[in-house]
Amino acid sequence: MKLKLFLSLLFSALILFSNVALSATPKTLVFSAIPDQDETRLKQRFDDIAKYLEQKLGVPVKYVPVKSYAAVITAFRNNQVQLAWFGGLSGVQARLKVPGSQAIAQGIEDTKFRTYIIANHSTGLKPSDKFPTGIAGKTFTFGSKGSTSGRLMPQYYIEKHMHKKVGDIFKRVGFSGNHSKTIALVQSGAYEVGAVNYQVWEKELKEGKIDTSKVSVIWKTPTYPDYQWTIRGDVDKVWGKGFTDKVKKALLELKDPELLARFPRSGFIEAKNSDYQPILDTAKSIGLID
Amino acid sequence: MIQLQSENASYQGVKTLHDIDLKVSEGEKLALVGQSGSGKSTLIKLIYERYPVNTALVPQDYGLVNHLSVFHNVYMGCLDQHSTFYNLVNLIRPKADQVEMVRAILSGLQLEDYLFRPVGRLSGGQKQRVAVARSLFQKGHLLLADEPVSSVDEQQSRVVLKQMLNGFSTVVLALHDIQLALAFCDRIIGLEKGRIVLDSPAKRLTEQDLLSLY
């Protein structure tokens, strides 16, 4: 009896003291990123970026992991996050919700981004330059519901070529959640066909994570602009004039291949809001944005 | 003190009292007698509803809180005489002066050994005496008691009744024990099927007179 009580007391004391890390420093720049791949490693991916920015900007910088694309947009809109690594669509949505916010940098690869349509070999679908109309009647998975390369663009091109809504083309349509998962699901055959961010595909291919005897790319979309860094318009008021430019400069000067591999990009170049007009038009045309 | 005129009352939808006329003056000790179901309990309730102020009640089912101690159950008679704060503190840490007053009352009812025992662990007769103790602690002008000694033995009944009659100037008791009614009260009301069929000073009655009611 006494032992039990003691243990319970010990346990509660542990709870009390194990969490004293209550920082309330007001001027921390908080950034986030869309959870587009391997969620268990989001923190490992971006904590070092936070360190880099902190050192370059001279203000505290913190990365917060977020579970969904929509949640990053909401956090950005609520000013709980001031800087974000968005996808094409999520960036457009975020900037619509937060007037004054700007796209400041994009990956070199992001000017010419692509989506790969991948298929399990059991389907018998072969790689081709022409749109694979044979995907009709198969099971199909997108990535996240809010993804540009995993949803918006593939949906747009599929509907354009098939002249039907995706719901009417496929036997079943799913949303895997992220690109890594899309690859895993199509490889395992849970879905026969899928749409995946080409960067994630190439990266996992290089890392030997993909079993090419089971799954391969059957079609590549035309290029479109995708990921970008977007910052809120009111950061200069909080961190001083010219802060936006400082952040932009820090990102453009990011040359460490180790850090760039986290995105994965070969470097960052300037971006502006108007670069993403095609994404906005596409999103409107398929009804994702009113 | 009490004045009822052509009163009717229902219990659970069934009319149990008809056309009751009753006048009780200050200082009277009244016994209601009659078969079970004759309307004694309903009449007690009716009087309590009409005259709730300064009245102590010993209900047939005692009205005790099983998880509270005897002390707290007795103290409950006086909740209205203290502030809420005082009451709540007393609930957690019984006040010494209140404990002494309650102890004095309990000793008259041979309950002082159980002061801090939860009521749920007492026998039926003990519970009944706790309910009586609560009314004695409450004090007031009028005591209404519904079969207050039904679970207590003959000898203790006399002790309990004496305490009750001493504690209040006006007393209305529902009693099924005719002997006790005659011995302790000065006026007897006989009820039958919800009507008053007998109203007489106790002195003029014998047990035989009352047996006809049963």
Add this chain to the structure above:
Amino acid sequence: MDSVYKHSRAWKVSWLFVLLAGFSLFFSDIEIISLEPWQELKRLFLGLLTPDWSNFSEIIQAFLQTLAFAILGVAGGSAVGFLLAQIFHWRWIQISCAFIRAIHELFWALIFLQIFGLHPLTGLLAIGLPYAATFAKVYAEILEEGDKSALQAISRNASTISTFFYARLPDLWEHFKTYTSYRLECGLRSSAILGFVGLPTLGYTLSSAFMEGHYSVVWALLLLFYLLIATIRYWVRPALLPVYIIAAPFIVANDSTISFDNVQRFFTEDIIPAPIMRGDSLSESWHWLSDLLVNQALPGIANTVVLTQIALVASGILTLLFFPLISSHFFKPVGRTLGHVLLVILRTTPEYILAYILLQLWGPSMLPAIVALALHNGAIIGHLIGRYSLEIQLRADAGRGLNRYFYELLPRLYGQFLAFLFYRWEIIMRESAILGILGIATLGFYIDSSIQELHFDKAMILIFITALLNVLVDALSRYLRAKLRLTTNVDCRASNDYCTARE
């Protein structure tokens, strides 16, 4: 015997439900989609043999968050619920509470995420609000059913608070305590699940680990969760609760802030239907609304109902299979212990997590959802019915095996069984809707899609419809229970079983 097996109402209603479920099966999609489901299942069980604790600090952090949100949510909910219970006789309080209860914690979390973002208030309210509504109802029932005889002798001049604390609370305390601590267990499950939509609790780590197929981590988390629930009565003690409640805010605190502008924007812009915001004409507005209703609400409702009815009957069938496992009328102590372990695991695992696991293995058809709901609910009701069966005294010469089951026990337990099943009906429907977030096309799927597409106005309308559907099923269940005269003959005051079945 007549009362069950012939043409009694209970018998007819049972068949009606079975037929409905069979009919629903035609409209459901229940294939196993994965090509190698058993391969994946094998990997899952290999993970059980090699739980991975290497990320211990992260795991502990996730558990502390889970605990803290559960404790704060349940404590807040019970305090507010207790106050509401005092005025629960007001009709509009009953209606609002029924409505709030009808919306699942996860939906509340999705709503509050939009208002408060990553602030801890999101998790606190997501649990606290629906729990407060449930507490209000059950506390009010406890107050209503409790012994009121002590009130009659108390002077009417005594203050309400004094009267309540002396004449009512002491005798009801045990019931409040039992029910509240049971709800804390539910709260732990709710809190764990909130991680699936982004709160830093167990579900966050669990779903991430699952996404990547790190089954060893998955099992490390699940095993610890079972341990936490199994030991609940050792670490939840009245004397320690204040410590927990004081410590919890420190654990959930983060440095995000709430701005009033966001709150205001949510109510004045985000959830106002787009046609109204744009000032559309009536026909344009109608087009917008009918598009939402026809393409999202209706299919969502249909799938939710189909899933609910199949899962309800499947739960019933599993219950009838499960309860003998823990009944001394059928098994010796060793067998019963195994039965208990099985049922405890099934009912401790939140159905959402169970469905998530099966979905990963079999692909997103309705099958994983049906199996998950049936296993979880079947285990809960099976446990309760098994315990009731112990109260039945059989004649010395009663039959054995199947004869005993069908002639002696089932007829006596059937009413109880139906009562519990109908109690769970509404809960199964709420879960059916929520499982849509995992990709099954029930209402939750469309709600989640609207939120991911930042169409909060549509999401709110769909959530409203979901709540209405739940209220409707609740009413239907109450009607059927009354019609069939199914009352749980247990005293709610004496046992928490009744509460267990209900929530």
